[in-house]
Amino acid sequence: xxxxxxxxxxxxxxxxxxxxxxxxxxxxxxxxxxxxxxxxxxxxxxxxxxxxxxxxxxxxxxxxxxxxxxxxxxxxxxxxxxxxxxxxxxxxxxxxxxxxxxxxxxxxxxxxxxxxxxxxxxxxxxxxxxxxxxxxxxxxxxxxxxxxxxxxxxxxxxxxxxxxxxxxxxxxxxxxxxxxxxxxxxxxxxxxxxxxxxxxxxxxxxxxxxxxxxxxxxxxxxxxxxxxxxxxxxxxxxxxxxxxxxxxxxxxxxxxxxxxxxxxxxxxxxxxxxxxxxxxxxxxxxxxxxxxxxxxxxxxxxxxxxxxxxxxxxxxx
Amino acid sequence: xxxxxxxxxxxxxxxxxxxxxxxxxxxxxxxxxxxxxxxxxxxxxxxxxxxxxxxxxxxxxxxxxxxxxxxxxxxxxxxxxxxxxxxxxxxxxxxxxxxxxxxxxxxxxxxxxxxxxxxxxxxxxxxxxxxxxxxxxxxxxxxxxxxxxxxxxxxxxxxxxxxxxxxxxxxxxxxxxxxxxxxxxxxxxxxxxxxxxxxxxxxxxxxxxxxxxxxxxxxxxxxxxxxxxxxxxxxxxxxxxxxxxxxxxxxxxxxxxxxxxxxxxxxxxxxxxxxxxxxxxxxxxxxxxxxxxxxxxxxxxxxxxxxxxxxxxxxxxxxxxxxxxxxxxxxxxxxxxxxxxxxxxxxxxxxxxxxxxxxxxxxxxxxxxxxxxxxxxxxxxxxxxxxxxxxxxxxxxxxxxxxxxxxxxxxxxxxxxxxxxxxxxxxxxxxxxxxxxxxxxxxxxxxxxxxxxxxxxxxxxxxxxxxxxxxxxxxxxxxxxxxxxxxxxxxxxxxxxxxxxxxxxxxxxxxxxxxxxxxxxxxxxxxxxxxxxxxxxxxxxx
Numbered sequence: 001x002x003x004x005x006x007x008x009x010x011x012x013x014x015x016x017x018x019x020x021x022x023x024x025x026x027x028x029x030x031x032x033x034x035x036x037x038x039x040x041x042x043x044x045x046x047x048x049x050x051x052x053x054x055x056x057x058x059x060x061x062x063x064x065x066x067x068x069x070x071x072x073x074x075x076x077x078x079x080x081x082x083x084x085x086x087x088x089x090x091x092x093x094x095x096x097x098x099x100x101x102x103x104x105x106x107x108x109x110x111x112x113x114x115x116x117x118x119x120x121x122x123x124x125x126x127x128x129x130x131x132x133x134x135x136x137x138x139x140x141x142x143x144x145x146x147x148x149x150x151x152x153x154x155x156x157x158x159x160x161x162x163x164x165x166x167x168x169x170x171x172x173x174x175x176x177x178x179x180x181x182x183x184x185x186x187x188x189x190x191x192x193x194x195x196x197x198x199x200x201x202x203x204x205x206x207x208x209x210x211x212x213x214x215x216x217x218x219x220x221x222x223x224x225x226x227x228x229x230x231x232x233x234x235x236x237x238x239x240x241x242x243x244x245x246x247x248x249x250x251x252x253x254x255x256x257x258x259x260x261x262x263x264x265x266x267x268x269x270x271x272x273x274x275x276x277x278x279x280x281x282x283x284x285x286x287x288x289x290x291x292x293x294x295x296x297x298x299x300x301x302x303x304x305x306x307x308x309x310x311x312x313x314x315x316x317x
Numbered sequence: 318x319x320x321x322x323x324x325x326x327x328x329x330x331x332x333x334x335x336x337x338x339x340x341x342x343x344x345x346x347x348x349x350x351x352x353x354x355x356x357x358x359x360x361x362x363x364x365x366x367x368x369x370x371x372x373x374x375x376x377x378x379x380x381x382x383x384x385x386x387x388x389x390x391x392x393x394x395x396x397x398x399x400x401x402x403x404x405x406x407x408x409x410x411x412x413x414x415x416x417x418x419x420x421x422x423x424x425x426x427x428x429x430x431x432x433x434x435x436x437x438x439x440x441x442x443x444x445x446x447x448x449x450x451x452x453x454x455x456x457x458x459x460x461x462x463x464x465x466x467x468x469x470x471x472x473x474x475x476x477x478x479x480x481x482x483x484x485x486x487x488x489x490x491x492x493x494x495x496x497x498x499x500x501x502x503x504x505x506x507x508x509x510x511x512x513x514x515x516x517x518x519x520x521x522x523x524x525x526x527x528x529x530x531x532x533x534x535x536x537x538x539x540x541x542x543x544x545x546x547x548x549x550x551x552x553x554x555x556x557x558x559x560x561x562x563x564x565x566x567x568x569x570x571x572x573x574x575x576x577x578x579x580x581x582x583x584x585x586x587x588x589x590x591x592x593x594x595x596x597x598x599x600x601x602x603x604x605x606x607x608x609x610x611x612x613x614x615x616x617x618x619x620x621x622x623x624x625x626x627x628x629x630x631x632x633x634x635x636x637x638x639x640x641x642x643x644x645x646x647x648x649x650x651x652x653x654x655x656x657x658x659x660x661x662x663x664x665x666x667x668x669x670x671x672x673x674x675x676x677x678x679x680x681x682x683x684x685x686x687x688x689x690x691x692x693x694x695x696x697x698x699x700x701x702x703x704x705x706x707x708x709x710x711x712x713x714x715x716x717x718x719x720x721x722x723x724x725x726x727x728x729x730x731x732x733x734x735x736x737x738x739x740x741x742x743x744x745x746x747x748x749x750x751x752x753x754x755x756x757x758x759x760x761x762x763x764x765x766x767x768x769x770x771x772x773x774x775x776x777x778x779x780x781x782x783x784x785x786x787x788x789x790x791x792x793x794x795x796x797x798x799x800x801x802x803x804x805x806x807x808x809x810x811x812x813x814x815x816x817x818x819x820x821x822x823x824x825x826x827x828x829x830x831x832x833x834x835x836x837x838x839x840x841x842x843x844x845x846x847x848x849x850x851x852x853x854x855x856x857x858x859x
Contacts, residue, residue, distance in 0.1 A: 009768045015695075023696050023766065030686040037657060037682045041675055044660040045667070048596070055664045059853035062602035062655075070654040071647060078643040081693055086636055089694035093632045108472070142468040143562055145627065145702060149768025152699040156628045158563070159467065160556020163629050176777065180702040180770045182461045184468060185389045188773035289557075 012171040012196065013151035015092050020152075022085055029077060095166030099134035102127070103215070103298045106137065106144035106157040109186040111177065112295060116302055118212040119205075123192030125177060127169055128202035134166040136263060140294045145181035148194055156181055162263050169196040219303025222296055226288065240285060241278045244307045252279040266301050332735070332832040347432035348835055353418035354733070355439050360406050360414065361802070363446060366453075367401035368798065370394045375757075375791035381778040388774035392459040393475065395772060399462030404484050405446055407718055408576065411583035412529070413442070413494055415725045416522045418733060420498055422826035422833065423516050425507025425842040430500040438493035445487030452479040461772060463573070466554035466565040470546040478544060485540045488533045491579075495529030498522050507825070509844035513607075516824055516848050517600060520607045521586025524614035528575045528582075532618070536572035539565065566628055570621035578617040580714055581681075582610055584721030585652055588677050591724050592656045593849040594822040595671035596663030600849055602655045609648035616645045626697045635694055642692035649685045653678060668820070669743030673724030676751045677717055684712030687762065705765025711758045723750070723801065730805065731815030735832040738808040742800060750797035756790025823849050 011017050048057075102125070105112045113121045127133050137146055139159040146165065147154040155165040179190035197205060213221070223229050231240035241251075247266070250258045254277040259265055268275055270292065273285035292300075329335070333350045343351060373394050377385040386394065417435065421428050429435050452458055458480040460469040469477050502523050506515075543565070545551045552558025554565040593600050600606055622630055622638030630638075656678055665671070687709045690696045700706065731737055760783040765771075769780045776784070818827040829838050 006767065007763060008766055019695050019699055022693065023690065023699075026686075026690050026693065026696065029689070030683065033686055034679070034682050037653060038679050040657050041660065041678060044657070044663070045665055045675065048660065048663050048665045050597075050664045050666040056852045056854050057596070057598045057663050059599065060601060060662065061599060062605070063658075066654075066658065067602055067605050067651070071651055074650045075647055078646055078689065078692075081689060082640055082643050085693035085695045086639060089635070089698070090632065092695070092698075142472050143465060143628075147702070147768070147770065149699070154627050154698050154701060158556075158629055160562070161629065176768060178768070178770045182392075182465070182468070182772040184472060185392065185459070187392070188388060188770075188775050 010150040010171070010173070010175060012169055012173060012175055013148075013153070014168045014170055015088070016150065016152045016170075018088050022081075022088060025084075026081065029081075095134040095164065096132045099132040099166055100128075101134050101136060103295075103302075104135050104137040104146060104157065105140055105294045105298070106146070106179070106183075106190075107140040108142065108184050109179070109190040111144075111146070111179075111190065111192065114215055114295065114298060115206065116215045117206050118214045118217075120212060123177070123190075125192075125194045126202065126205050127194065127196055128199045129169050129172050129196050130199070132166055132168045134164055136162050136164050136298070138162050138267075138294050138298075142183050143181050144179050144183050144190065147178040147180035148175060149178070150175035150194075154180055162267065169194075172196045172198060172201075215299045215302035216306035217303075218296075219299035219301070219306070222292075222300055223303055226292070228300075231285070239281070241281055243304050247305045247307070253277060254279050254281075263301050266304055267297050270297055270300060330830065331834065332830065333835045334735070334832050336835050345436075347428070347436050349417050349421050349429050349432065349435055350733070350833065350835075352435050352439055353414050356409060356413040356417060356442070359439075359443060359446065360409050363401050363405040364798075365802075366450075367398050367406055368795065370398035370401070372791065372795055374398060375788040377774070378776070378784045379788050381776050381781050381784075383775045386774070389459065391774035392461075392772070393457035396459050396461050397453055397457055400449065400458070400480060400484065402714075403462055403576070403580075404487055405442075405449065407580040407714055408491055409442060409487075409494075410580075410718070410722045411587060411725060412498070412522060412525055412579075413438075413490075415518075415587065415722075415729060416498060416525075416583065417494070419729065419826055420501055420519060420522055421505070422732075422829065422837055423519050423824060424502065424505060424510050425825045425838065425844065426501060426505035427836050427838070429497045430505060431497050434493050435497055438490040438497070441490035441493070442487055445483045445485075445490065448483030448486060449480055452476040452483065455479075463569060464540075464543060464565075465569075466543060466546065466560075466562050467556070470543050470553075470565075471555050471557075477547060481540045481543060485537055488537050491529045492533045495526035495533075498526040499530065502526075507842050507844055510825075511844075513603070514844055514846070514848055515607075517589035517603070517606055517610075518583075518586035521582045521589070521610050524610040525579055525582045525586075528579050528614050528617060532572045532575040532579070535568060536576075539568040539572070542568075563625070563629060566625055567621070570624045571618070574621040574624065575614075575617040577710070577713065578613055580718045582613060584677065584681075584718045585610065587721040587725040587728075588652075588656060588674055590822075590824070591670050591674035591728055592659045592678075593851070594728070594820050595668065595674065596660050596665050597821070597851045598659055598663045598849070599847070599851065599853075600655065601658035601661070602651075603848065605651050606655050609651045612648040613645060616641065616648070620645055623692055623697070626694055627701050639692055639694050643689070646685060646689060646692070649681075653682055653685070667744070669740055669747055670724045670728035670820075672744055672747040672751075673720050673727065676747065677720040677724060680712055680716030680720060680751075680754070684709060684717055687712065699768075700765055702770055703765035704761040704769050704771055707771050708758045708761035708765060711761075716754055716758065720750070720754075723747075726805075727801075728820070729826070730808070731819045732826060732831045732833070734809055734812075735815055736808045736812030737815045737819060738804050738812055742804045746797055746800040746804075749793060749800065753790050753793030753795075753797045757787050757794050758790070760784075760786040760790075823851055 103114045111123050113125050137157045139157045144157040151167045153165045153167050155163050175194045177192050177194050231238045232243050234244050236242050246261045251261050252258050271289045274283045277283050377383050458475045460473050542553045546553045552560040554560040554562050620642045623642040626635050764783045815831045817830045825842050
């Protein structure tokens with residue numbers, strides 16, 4: 001139970017060490033000033049203890065140099081910490097372009113995790129060591145929070161939008177996965193394990209076990225099942241926009257705005273189709289809100305992604 | 318209305334406590350001193366209710382799988398603990414008890430500007446408390462004191478509306494108290510009591526009142542919107558209804574971050590009074606201490622986003638809120654250094670209030686510095702929503718605010734009741750509280766960095782050692798809080814009679830008898846000297 005009484009959790013991602021260094025620097029500042037204040041108070045309390053009832057202290061009103069010193073020194077320290085911390089944060093904010101993607105849906109009280117290749121897991125996340133991994137996450141009900149202490153990453157997972165985090169694991173092993181945003185009765189149970197594997201083990205894991213269809217294939221199936229295919233026709237003759245080559249590209253809207261067709265846009269177009277109509281089309285698509293789960297939306301997105309991200313030729317108006 | 322004339326040896330002096338008797342004379346009083354005691358009784362009750370939940374929480378967490386409660390019950394316990402301690406104890410604590418009692422006395426006024434509104438604010442507080450207590454008795458609420466939507470507005474099946482209504486109602490009591498103080502401090506200062514002769518407690522109350530007036534309405538609006546969504550399904554915060562859950566967090570923290578300063582600024586005011594009195598010295602850097610209160614009040618409204626660094630707020634918003642949050646550390650640091658410097662070359666005695674004051678400085682230093690970890694973006698990502706946060710804000714709200722409150726109660730108790738309490742017991746209790754507090758909350762810093770999330774009804778077994786230490790500390794802390802309750806109540810009947818100024822303190826409140834007459838001063842005092850003008854040596858040292 002003691003195991004040498006650790007003071008920090010496993011460092012198992014590329015950012016963990018950087019965060020720990022900042023943490024230790026802040027701990028140093030805290031201990032330094034706490035020690036100064038405690039010893040000074042203690043020293044004054046002993047040295048200047050009242051010796052007789054009628055002793056009179058000298059008149060001291062203050063000191064501008066001292067006030068400036070204890071304003072400016074802490075200010076300088078906080079500026080240093082701010083710059084250090086923010087550059088670390090900023091650097092960690094954007095996932096590298098080459099990240100592999102994994103999709104996460106939080107719901108009371110479990111994490112459903114889908115790999116594009118097909119495997120689906122609950123409260124477990126298998127990732128390869130040494131590769132950047134980007135998680136695209138959403139919630140089906142309340143706000144959750146995806147937290148892996150060993151990686152020093154945490155992000156709220158909200159209903160109605162996608163949030164993402166990325167990490168690159170540096171050490172194979174088994175690490176805690178927690179929900180860090182209170183989400184109801186079994187909040188404490190909403191967690192599990194992250195397994196960091198060698199790339200070879202990961203490949204084997206991906207291809208082994210219950211081999212489901214890939215997310216894109218599942219999306220393709222849904223595309224037919226929900227009748228999307230009857231309007232979104234590849235040759236441009238349908239009543240809805242062509243989806244081939246759309247993903248990741250700007251789309252011109254009816255009202256003159258332009259948006260990039262990313263995950264959030266595709267999701268909104270499925271659940272609230274009237275919100276952003278593509279220029280040249282009528283708002284005739286029905287909403288699929290309430291008929292389709294967040295996991296299925298992610299599969300449809302994977303399918304639309306699989307239709308290619310090449311710029312399409314201008315088709316029908 | 319009775320007047321405290323010079324009394325003969327035989328007849329007892331008439332003061333605010335014995336001027337009239339009977340329950341009606343208390344429930345219909347407009348005397349700020351009696352209303353302060355009404356508040357004292359009510360918030361003490363709420364403190365022990367909230368403390369009872371804290372004891373259950375710590376007992377439960379002795380074992381990794383949870384020793385005592387079902388998860389649903391545990392969730393209600395920490396929710397009720399938070400709601401009661403914050404809205405029904407800490408926010409009214411120093412302002413409504415000590416502020417009510419002292420602001421008029423300190424500035425040489427007869428009463429607050431609006432005595433009947435003052436009584437009204439107590440009744441509003443009581444109505445709000447009753448709503449919340451009814452919610453507890455009929456099944457409780459489990460949303461956390463933060464009421465995050467959409468859990469609170471759609472998913473929770475507990476008594477959200479009744480509890481939120483209790484908080485909503487109590488908010489008006491806070492607004493009215495703040496309003497009363499601002500008007501009183503502006504308009505009712507005695508002749509010669511200029512702004513820069515005000516005791517620093519009054520400056521702190523002024524800054525606090527401004528936050529109460531400007532911030533609390535936003536909380537009220539947020540609760541109304543939450544109620545509309547929960548009862549009528551108007552889409553405001555829930556995406557499925559077309560709302561935005563981050564909007565709730567922005568609105569909630571726009572009040573609730575400044576509310577942290579409603580809880581701590583008054584404590585800082587008390588601290589300035591205690592350190593000067595027990596060092597027998599002028600405050601070091603009066604202007605810096607006074608204006609740092611104002612600076613804290615202003616900045617407090619600009620830092621709410623640091624509660625949302627991992628919530629989905631943009632990276633750039635995060636940067637702005639981070640730098641502003643670092644800035645709040647500066648006026649807080651200025652205060653700590655000035656209090657410490659005040660002790661330099663003083664004539665220091667260690668009665669119980671001074672022990673609380675010294676404990677306050679130390680614990681506030683730790684609480685404030687650990688706030689830097691959370692203002693800093695990269696470390697906050699890891700620490701947010703873990704026990705590190707729990708430890709940090711307990712160092713501020715319990716280690717600092719409650720220490721200051723107890724220090725203040727001990728300091729002004731002779732003035733309020735006319736009785737002295739046993740100083741030995743009081744020092745003993747202060748020591749127990751200091752030790753118990755640190756043992757309870759220091760291990761939680763370590764737990765948080767190791768990654769234990771807060772609000773967990775059960776947890777992985779490797780966190781057990783630290784949790785057991787924390788629970789052990791909590792049992793010591795509970796004893797520490799029970800001791801003053803006993804000897805203070807005892808002292809009301811059996812304590813030695815206090816004279817008008819048992820500490821040899823400066824300030825107008827010590828120039829009137831203990832307990833003061835109903836009208837506070839027989840003649841309106843005229844102020845001719847600066848605050849804390851303790852006798853000094855002839856030679857000035859700078």
